[in-house]
Amino acid sequence: MAKWDVSRFLNTVSYFGAIPVFSDIQRWLTGVSEDRSTTDGGRTLEIILVFGSMGEIGALVVQQLLKSGYRVRAAVSDLSLTPFSVPANVEYVQRSLENCDESHTERVMEGVRSMIVCPDPQSSLSAAALANLITAASTYLHTTTKLQLFDFARPDVNLQATWGAVDDVVMGGVSESAIRLGTGYAVFSGNVSIDNSGGFASVRTRNFDPSLNLSNYRGIELRVKGDGQRYKFFIRTEARWDGVGYAYSFDTNAGEWMTISIPFGDLVPIFRAKTVSDAAPIDLTQICSFQLMLSKFEYDQALNPRFSPGLFSLQIESISADGGQITPQLVIIDSISLPADLVAKLQTANLAYSIVRAENLDPQMAAMIAVKSIAQPETVGQILGH
Known part of the structure; x- marks a missing residue:
């Protein structure tokens, strides 16, 4: 019988806050409840392009977008004027409405779902600028989206702060795994042992806080290169450590990059390797964590037909939400009322807007209305706040 490593067990449950005493202390110090669900669902992580972010209302719009879980790409005319300290999920790009070539526009608009324009409160939006804006929005805003959740090709991914190993050491086993960054990908690898009635290794994210809202998407897409074994991908919609996970098994071809499509409708509710027949449908508005696993078992004591104990390796290039059908939108915060001819131009542009x-609104209220409007299709084509 192999020797169980109690220190690894303690490190695992401590990393994920699974020790009740530690968790209670952490919640007491931070004031954060273990139940992270919210009535409005989780964050979306979609990219919103903001013009005029350096002004009072624009800065409030950026703050509100971040609070609502969006990623922000802030377009400024001069990058030297950007803040010294840039918040996470904010990217500054150099781009003006009045003067920008098409190739630059395409790069700036890559992956953008909607745009919010906050013009200078001392001046109105010019006809030329609005024409450029309408052209860019009509051409480049995405109606069908692939939301990249983890891009392991980027060197700034902080794996240690997000992903941790959950191996069979939590039940007395001796399997051991880890996740690390390679060149253009992450590597989930280790050694799976069936000693001590074990036989699984996995890596899991800490709970997303706030949770993710993927209700506008059809499934998850993995870009992986495996070793020929069958792996599992889990989604959890509860913040608790040991709850129901919604699982999908996928086979890999040794040494071959593969795109694995996981429809949400094909996920199987699992609790400790057993299917849960009466489980509620997956709540896509409250996704708390992801997990990748190699296990000797499939479900309900059935064996994984492609499992082999010993060393294993799965390279992961990206994890994305796929198949989104989201209405993109152009939102203009108008401090000085737009002329009727420019409004008419918007109305005939075949563009959601x-x-x-804002002239009679508190700046904070104007920012809140603008951000809320991009999540509410019923506001399309409306003039708000008057």
Whole structure:
């Protein structure tokens, strides 16, 4: 019988906050409840392009977008004027409405779902600028989206702060795994042992806080290169450590990059390797964590037909939400009312839009209305805040 490593067990449950005493202390110190569910669902992580972010209302719009879980790409005319300290999920790019070549526009608009324009409160939006804006929005805003959740090709991915190993050491086993960054990918690898009635290794994210809202998407897409074994991908919608996970098994071809499509409708509710026949449908508005696993078992004591104990390796290039059908939108916060001819131009542009009249609104309220409008299709074509 192999020797169980109690220190690895303690490190695992401590990393994920699974020790009740540690978890209670952490919640007491931070004021964060273990139940992270919210009535509005989780964050979306979609990219919103903001013009005029350096102004008062623009800065409030950026803050509100981040609070609502969006990623922000802030377009400024001069990058030297950007803040010294840039918040996470904010990217500054150099781009003006009045003067920008098409190739630059395409790069700036890559992956953008919607745009919010906050013009200078001392001046109105020019006809030329609005024409450029309408052209860019009509051409490049994405109606069908692939939301990249983890891009392991980027060197700034902080694996240690997000992903941790959950191996069979939590039940007395001796399997051992880890995840690390390679060149253009992450590597989930280790050694799976069936000693001590064990036989699984996995890596799991800490709970997303706030949770993710993927209700506008059809499934998950993995870009992986494996070793010929069958792996599992789990989604959890509860913040608790040991709850139901929604699982999908996928086979790999040794040494071959593969795109694995996981429809949400094909996920199987699992609790400790057993299917849960009466489990509720997966709540895509409250996704708390992801997990990748190699196990000797499939479900309900059936064996994994492609499992082999010993060393294993799975390279992961990206994890994305796929198949989104989201109405993109152009939102203009108008401090000085747009002329009627420019509004008419918007109305005939075959473009989803909203105009927020800000002259009679508190700046914070104008920012909140603008951000809320991009999540509410019923506001398309409306003039708000007047």
